[in-house]
Amino acid sequence: MKKQVIKPLLFIVLLLLLLSLTSTIVSAAYNTQSTGKLSEYLTNQSQQSQKHPLQGKVIVVDPGHGGSDAGAIGPNHVAEKNVTLAIGNDLQKLLSDGGATVIMTRTSDQDVATEAVSDIEELQARVDIANQGNADLFISIHTDAFAEHGTGTTTYFYPGSNDDLARVVQDSMVSQLNLYDRGSQPSDYYVLKHTNMPAILTEAAFISNPNEERLLISRDFNKKVAFGIYNGIKNYFLLQ
Numbered sequence: 312m313k314k315q316v317i318k319p320l321l322f323i324v325l326l327l328l329l330l331s332l333t334s335t336i337v338s339a340a341y342n343t344q345s346t347g348k349l350s351e352y353l354t355n356q357s358q359q360s361q362k363h364p365l366q367g368k369v370i371v372v373d374p375g376h377g378g379s380d381a382g383a384i385g386p387n388h389v390a391e392k393n394v395t396l397a398i399g400n401d402l403q404k405l406l407s408d409g410g411a412t413v414i415m416t417r418t419s420d421q422d423v424a425t426e427a428v429s430d431i432e433e434l435q436a437r438v439d440i441a442n443q444g445n446a447d448l449f450i451s452i453h454t455d456a457f458a459e460h461g462t463g464t465t466t467y468f469y470p471g472s473n474d475d476l477a478r479v480v481q482d483s484m485v486s487q488l489n490l491y492d493r494g495s496q497p498s499d500y501y502v503l504k505h506t507n508m509p510a511i512l513t514e515a516a517f518i519s520n521p522n523e524e525r526l527l528i529s530r531d532f533n534k535k536v537a538f539g540i541y542n543g544i545k546n547y548f549l550l551q
């Protein structure tokens with residue numbers, strides 16, 4: 312008789328244990344789900360703030376040369392000043408659309424100071440625009456020139472200054488353009504030396520190299536250069 316009573320009791324105890332276990336599992340699952348939702352939400356929030364890293368930033372875009380100064384001339388007579396302006400205007404649009412306030416040193420084929428002034432005074436006029444505008448960044452756009460066989464992409468920063476901006480913009484341009492990576496390099500260019508904010512000078516390709524000169528007059532290529540610089544600037548602010 313006793314055994315017959317114990318068996319159903321054991322069954323009930325086991326059933327209760329099973330129910331309690333099930334409820335624990337369900338509750339744990341629910342908790343996991345809500346934690347998952349929260350972390351998802353937090354991730355979304357941080358992604359939302361990451362979508363506008365340029366908001367409130369003042370960025371000076373400086374298309375190199377212009378007006379009386381053609382810059383370097385390629386073997387097929389492409390003038391650097393026209394290429395830098397095309398890239399600069401593309402970059403201006405991307406940065407503005409991204410929420411930045413963009414100050415252009417020039418938006419057409421013109422000297423920034425006047426034709427009459429010295430080269431240094433012309434460069435100082437560009438520096439003044441950045442320093443007086445309290446810009447967060449100064450981005451000077453150039454194309455390289457050396458010998459016909461010169462090739463690749465370079466970004467310059469002032470020696471001894473933080474090279475974060477140059478490094479991320481260089482990496483971003485190289486991944487867009489797939490040209491030889493000459494790296495980010497220190498150089499005491501006047502506009503890098505005299506601007507008060509993080510400043511870089513980009514050389515997307517060699518206008519003195521006929522193959523790269525051909526690329527530099529392609530609007531697709533100009534847009535890729537601008538996008539590379541833009542994306543690098545965005546990455547730079549995300550790093551801060």
Ligand SMILES: [Zn+2]
Nearest residue numbers: 375382453454
């Ligand atoms: Zn130049």
